[in-house]
Each structure stands twice: as C-alpha cells, then as structure tokens.
Amino acid sequence: MSRSLVSWVSLALLLGACGSEESSKPAPPAARSAASPSDPAEPDAYDTGIVLSLAQFVNQEGKSVPGPARLEFLYREGGQWKTTAIEDEESNVFHKAMLYEGSAGPLLLTLSGTAAHVKTWTPEGGTLRPNSEWTQDFGGKWSRMRDAEVADLYGDGKASIAVATHDQGIVVVLRPQPGGGFEVIQIDEKPNTFVHEIEIGDLDGDGTLEVYATPSEPNRLDGKPQTGEVVRYVPKHGGQRTVVADLGLRHAKEILVDDVDGDGRDELYVVVEGQVGENQELLEPVEIRRYDADTPADQGVVIATLDDRLCRFLTAGDIDGDGKKELVAAGYRSGIWLLRPGPTPEAPWQKQLIDADSGGFEHASLFADLDGDGTDELYVASDKHKELRRYAWDGTKLVRSTLYVRPDDRPIFTWNLMPVPVELIPGR
Numbered sequence: 001m002s003r004s005l006v007s008w009v010s011l012a013l014l015l016g017a018c019g020s021e022e023s024s025k026p027a028p029p030a031a032r033s034a035a036s037p038s039d040p041a042e043p044d045a046y047d048t049g050i051v052l053s054l055a056q057f058v059n060q061e062g063k064s065v066p067g068p069a070r071l072e073f074l075y076r077e078g079g080q081w082k083t084t085a086i087e088d089e090e091s092n093v094f095h096k097a098m099l100y101e102g103s104a105g106p107l108l109l110t111l112s113g114t115a116a117h118v119k120t121w122t123p124e125g126g127t128l129r130p131n132s133e134w135t136q137d138f139g140g141k142w143s144r145m146r147d148a149e150v151a152d153l154y155g156d157g158k159a160s161i162a163v164a165t166h167d168q169g170i171v172v173v174l175r176p177q178p179g180g181g182f183e184v185i186q187i188d189e190k191p192n193t194f195v196h197e198i199e200i201g202d203l204d205g206d207g208t209l210e211v212y213a214t215p216s217e218p219n220r221l222d223g224k225p226q227t228g229e230v231v232r233y234v235p236k237h238g239g240q241r242t243v244v245a246d247l248g249l250r251h252a253k254e255i256l257v258d259d260v261d262g263d264g265r266d267e268l269y270v271v272v273e274g275q276v277g278e279n280q281e282l283l284e285p286v287e288i289r290r291y292d293a294d295t296p297a298d299q300g301v302v303i304a305t306l307d308d309r310l311c312r313f314l315t316a317g318d319i320d321g322d323g324k325k326e327l328v329a330a331g332y333r334s335g336i337w338l339l340r341p342g343p344t345p346e347a348p349w350q351k352q353l354i355d356a357d358s359g360g361f362e363h364a365s366l367f368a369d370l371d372g373d374g375t376d377e378l379y380v381a382s383d384k385h386k387e388l389r390r391y392a393w394d395g396t397k398l399v400r401s402t403l404y405v406r407p408d409d410r411p412i413f414t415w416n417l418m419p420v421p422v423e424l425i426p427g428r
Contacts (some may be wrong), residue, residue, distance in 0.1 A: 012175040042076070044400040045427060046370050049425050050379060051108070053389070053416040055093035064411060066092035071114050071426040074388060074404055076370075081403045084427035086128060095146050095205050098418040099103030101159055102176060108424050111163070113144030118163060127426045135180050140167040140192065151200045153235045160235070162198050169193030169215050171317065173235050185427050187211075187239035188231075189262040194218055199265035203256030210234050212244070213269060216251040228271055230291075243269050245289070247298040258316040260325045262342045269327065270300060274309035286311045288329060288339070304348040308334040310361070315338045317367025320393045321375035328354070328378055330363035336380060336391075344377055354391060354398060366417040379403075381414035388417075 051073050061316070068087040075082055090111035100109035100120060108121040108128060117135045121128035125375035137143050144166040153160040153173060161174040161182070169190030174182035200210040216228030228251025233239045245252070245268070254271040260400055261267065268291040275284035286308050289300030310332035316325050319338065327339040335356040340348050360383030367376040376389040376397070386406035391398045406412060422428065 003393060016146075023046060030262060033083050039271070042079075043371060044076075044079045045422075047075040047370070047422060048370050048371075049073055049422055050366065050368070050370075051097045051386075051420045051425075052364075052414050053094040053097045053110070053418075053420050055413040055415065057411040059410075065300045067410075068092065068096040071097050071110070073420065075422050075428065077422075077427050077428065082428075083404060084425060086123060086426055088112060088117075088119075088130065093144070093413070094415065095419070096163065096416045097420070098148075098150070099424070100150060100161075101418055103158075103198050104180075106421060108420065109148070109150070109161070111145035111148050111152070112117075113146070113166070114159060114166065115144055116143040116145045118145050118148070118161070121425060125427070126428075128424070134163075134172075134184055136165075136170075137167060138168040138170060141356065144169050147196070147198045149198045149200045149211075153200070153209050155208065155236060160214075160237070162200060164213055165193035166194045167218060169184055169195055171193075171195055171211075171233065172215055173211075173239070185235070185239070187233050187235065188215075188241055189215075191217060192218060196253040196257050196394050199255050199257040201268070203257070203266050203268060203291075205265050205293070205360065209238050210241070211239075212255055212257055214252050216253070224249045225275065228252055229253055229297075230268070243297050244268065244295075245300055247272055248298075250275065250284070254312050254313045254314050256316060258325070260327060260422075261314050261345065263345075265293070268419055269314055271304075271311045271314050271329070273311070274306075276309055277307065282307065282309060286329075286331065288314065288327075304329070304333050304337070304351050305332045306337060307378055309330055312362045313365045315365050315367050315378075317376035317378070319376055319378060319391075319398070322375075328365055330365045330380065331359070331361060332361065333359055335359065336365070336378075349427070354378075355380075356386075357402060358382040360388065360414065361413055362413060364414045364417045366419070368419045370419065381417060385410060386412070388414075389427055 054070040056067045057064045068089040069091040070087045072085045091115045096111045100107045110119045118133045119130045146356045147164045156177045172184045172186040195215045197214045211233045217226045230245035232242045232244045252270045256269040270289045272287040274286045278282050286306040288304045291300050308331035314332040329337045336354040338352045364381040366379045388404040
C-alpha cells in the first residue's frame with residue numbers, strides 16, 4: 001500500500017476512535033469569496049448551493065486529532081462563490097448532509113459518527129438549530145451513521161429514511177410519525193460488520209421501492225481480502241434480507257441504483273474494490289458491475305474497470321445535455337472517468353478519462369444543474385489538491401474550473417457533496 005494511502009486510511013480509522021462529549025453548538029459562520037474569479041456568463045446568484053460533509057483534523061499538543069464534525073456550504077451570490085460553515089462538537093465526522101422534505105417543511109438532515117447521530121437542522125436566526133432524531137451506541141469499537149437515502153418506502157406519501165451504520169451491521173428505517181419524530185424500525189444486524197452505502201430504487205418495476213446496502217467485513221489496511229456483498233430489503237413487505245450481489249473474497253463500498261440506460265427500469269451498479277498483493281502491486285482492478293432485477297447474484301456484468309484499488313463515488317447525470325444519462329466514477333488515484341452506455345444493452349460501455357489530476361480518499365462527486373441551464377454540471381472535491389472543482393459542458397467539451405480552494409493545510413476528508421437550497425445555508 002502506498003504511504004499516502006496508509007496516511008489517509010489511518011486518519012479515517014482514527015475518526016472512529018476519538019469522540020467528543022461536548023454539546024452540539026454551531027460554529028459562527030464566516031462567509032468568504034471562493035478562489036475563482038466571477039464568470040460574467042454565469043447568473044449572479046443560484047437558488048441552490050452545495051453542502052460538504054467533512055471530517056477535520058486539528059492540532060492538539062503537537063498531535064493531529066479529529067476535530068468537531070464540520071459542514072461547509074458553497075453558494076453563489078452577487079456574482080461570486082462564497083462559503084460558510086457550522087460545526088457539531090457532539091461528533092467528529094459528518095458522513096452525509098442532505099435536504100429532508102418533511103411535514104415541518106424543508107430541513108437539513110445529517111448523519112454523523114462517534115457519537116452516532118441522525119439530526120435535522122432547522123433554519124433559525126441566520127443559523128441552523130439541531131435536533132437529534134436518532135442516536136445510538138452500537139456497542140462495537142465505533143458507532144457511526146454512515147449513509148442514508150430518503151424515499152416513500154411504505155407508499156404512505158411520507159419521507160422515510162433508510163440508514164446504514166458501523167460497526168454492528170445495523171440497518172434501520174426511520175418512519176415519520178403523525179405527532180412528529182420517527183419510529184426506528186431495525187431491519188438488519190450483523191456483528192463486526194460495516195455497512196457503507198444505501199441506495200433506493202425499483203429494479204423489478206412493481207411500483208414498490210427497494211433498499212440496497214453494502215455490508216462487509218471491517219476495513220483492512222494490509223490489502224488482504226475483505227469479503228462483502230450487496231443486499232436488498234423491501235420495507236413495505238417486511239424488510240427481509242436478500243443477497244443480490246455475491247462478491248466472494250471482494251467487497252463493495254459504493255453502489256448506485258438508477259435508470260442510466262433509459263429503458264424505464266432501474267439498474268444496480270456495484271463498484272467492486274481492487275485487490276493488491278504482498279508488495280502492494282495491483283492484482284485485480286476496480287470493477288464496476290451491472291445487475292438487473294433478474295441477474296443472478298454471482299453473475300454481475302462488468303461494464304468498466306479502473307486501474308485503481310479504490311473507487312468510492314459513482315454518480316449518474318446528463319453531462320452534455322443530450323437527454324441521455326452517463327456515469328462518472330471517481331477513483332482514488334486514477335482520476336475521474338466518464339462511462340457511457342452502448343447503443344444496445346449488449347454493447348460495451350465507452351470509458352473516457354475526464355481528469356487524471358484529481359484525487360482523494362473518498363473523492364466525493366456530484367451531478368447537479370445548479371445554474372438551471374438544463375445540463376448537469378459535475379462537482380468534485382479533489383482533497384488531494386484541497387479544491388472543490390466544477391466540470392461544465394461548453395457545447396463541445398468539459399471545462400474545469402475551481403470554485404473553492406481550502407485556505408489552510410489541516411487534513412480534511414470530504415465524505416459527501418449534496419445540493420441544498422440556499423434557504424438552508426446559514427450565515428448568508
């Protein structure tokens with residue numbers, strides 16, 4: 001394993017070992033302009049910004065230790081990109097932040113670790129007021145709310161939240177209750193298991209949403225095999241576990257459920273992590289496999305490979321405005337890749353390198369049409385460069401611009417990027 005990867009992963013593991021017992025308190029937001037100059041062709045302001053879910057490391061008595069969980073918000077106003085931030089001292093990592101449309105109106109939903117909280121945040125007086133909707137110590141080495149997706153899982157018109165956790169394999173659904181709050185419905189548990197990802201979709205086309213998750217053995221640093229699988233639950237029908245991707249001695253931390261080929265039915269895409277040998281040479285590359293509703297669990301179709309050992313983000317969108325979706329895969333060291341479906345289901349996918357000079361342990365990426373021109377832009381956190389970048393189609397090619405350069409050298413993990421209405425951005 002490369003020294004840089006050991007460093008990144010060691011810091012990631014440290015997140016689970018250190019926590020804070022102080023109460024949640026938003027940090028004073030301090031807005032500032034992003035590094036890139038204003039583009040006169042852009043709108044002066046956007047209705048939607050981006051929230052970055054972060055883990056930060058701070059210097060304490062000469063040692064780098066996890067600091068409070070941090071959210072940073074990037075938004076466009078007055079012809080400039082600006083940032084603001086809040087922190088939560090109850091946890092040391094935000095794994096995800098996203099819009100939640102509940103009965104009380106739009107809120108910010110966050111998932112954090114050590115301590116493990118699912119929180120909603122309400123705009124109030126120019127900042128965000130937190131409320132813990134579910135917190136639990138899972139009894140293992142670490143307790144983390146790792147990922148979540150929101151959907152009407154029960155067909156009742158309400159936004160339920162499917163949540164993946166570390167490190168006891170617990171998967172729950174938070175179901176909204178008439179009087180407020182959520183009923184916590186546990187649908188799975190397996191000791192000494194990390195669940196990294198949640199996706200929601202309807203592969204079989206029956207009109208009932210399914211939840212997909214990626215349980216695996218705990219993370220390893222020595223490059224030895226780490227087994228895993230992809231499982232499915234149907235909460236409306238009781239939530240029984242079904243294995244839909246049997247990965248043998250390999251595992252996946254990233255999956256995507258979407259109708260990328262445009263046939264009206266969702267597909268499951270599984271990013272199988274690479275394998276290295278005793279000398280850290282790459283033995284098996286990253287594989288991206290496709291599963292349809294009727295694909296046997298051991299027969300996923302490989303649509304692309306990356307000469308990399310990690311790929312933690314796979315996102316779908318229309319990057320060139322042709323009305324057809326593409327996939328973008330963000331590798332740890334190999335860069336950002338564009339994957340286009342072939343003209344028929346049997347045809348090979350096309351693979352194109354977007355940017356070799358982009359990287360990070362998570363390498364968080366997001367498709368979003370923030371400027372409202374009908375074509376998605378690609379937003380990427382290149383933690384290797386401490387930058388948030390945008391790739392936009394100019395009619396013939398993708399053009400890269402840097403929206404934000406981190407102003408200090410503290411180690412930062414960007415775990416996730418999500419769009420957020422500017423009404424939920426504090427300190428504007």
